[in-house]
Amino acid sequence: MIKRNSYIKFLAVVLLGISFQLVGKPVSALQDRPIDFNRDIRPIVSDKCFSCHGPDDKQRKARLRFDTREGLFSKSGVIVPGDSSKSRLFQRITARDKDQLMPPPDSGYALTANEIELFRKWLDLCDAVGVFLQDGAREA
Numbered sequence: 489m490i491k492r493n494s495y496i497k498f499l500a501v502v503l504l505g506i507s508f509q510l511v512g513k514p515v516s517a518l519q520d521r522p523i524d525f526n527r528d529i530r531p532i533v534s535d536k537c538f539s540c541h542g543p544d545d546k547q548r549k550a551r552l553r554f555d556t557r558e559g560l561f562s563k564s565g566v567i568v569p570g571d572s573s574k575s576r577l578f579q580r581i582t583a584r585d586k587d588q589l590m591p592p593p594d595s596g597y598a599l600t601a602n603e604i605e606l607f608r609k610w611l612d613l614c615d616a617v618g619v620f621l622q623d624g625a626r627e628a
């Protein structure tokens with residue numbers, strides 16, 4: 489039995505549940521919302537990093553691209569799987585030194601505190617082969 493006033497909530501959960509099942513994830517993963525690269529991180533890097541680290545090889549800086557999984561993992565130390573604090577990516581987006589900070593302040597791009605937190609969670613949960621943990625357990 490579903491209470492009337494919780495019907496919308498129920499619908500939202502069902503819809504979310506369906507979308508999770510589409511990607512083969514259990515509905516229980518909803519409890520502690522997992523960070524998914526494509527859903528949570530890609531839109532941020534697409535907005536704020538791709539102009540210099542994206543698909544356009546003429547504009548690409550530091551031979552670093554974030555639009556492909558290979559690109560993300562191509563330079564050792566940029567992402568240290570499972571450890572945001574050791575990942576140069578995280579060090580650069582939290583740098584106090586303006587010459588180190590990414591995106592460069594003079595580019596006009598900036599990350600919000602919430603976006604930085606998403607990066608932290610995601611980096612802390614990704615594993616060495618770029619298979620990202622969805623709900624606290626390593627994927628087979």
Ligand code: HEC
Nearest residue numbers: 536537539540549550563566576577580590591592595597
């Ligand atoms: C306006 C251009 C521009 C934008 C936008 C930009 N970067 Fe960069 N990035 C650079 C340049 C230029 C370098 C190389 C010089 C340096 O290391 O500071 C660089 C270097 C880096 C490095 C160091 C790579 C290494 O090998 O250590 C990381 C990590 C990085 N960027 C991450 C990011 C992230 C994450 C974003 C988006 C949140 C971003 N950048 C947005 C221009 C940009």
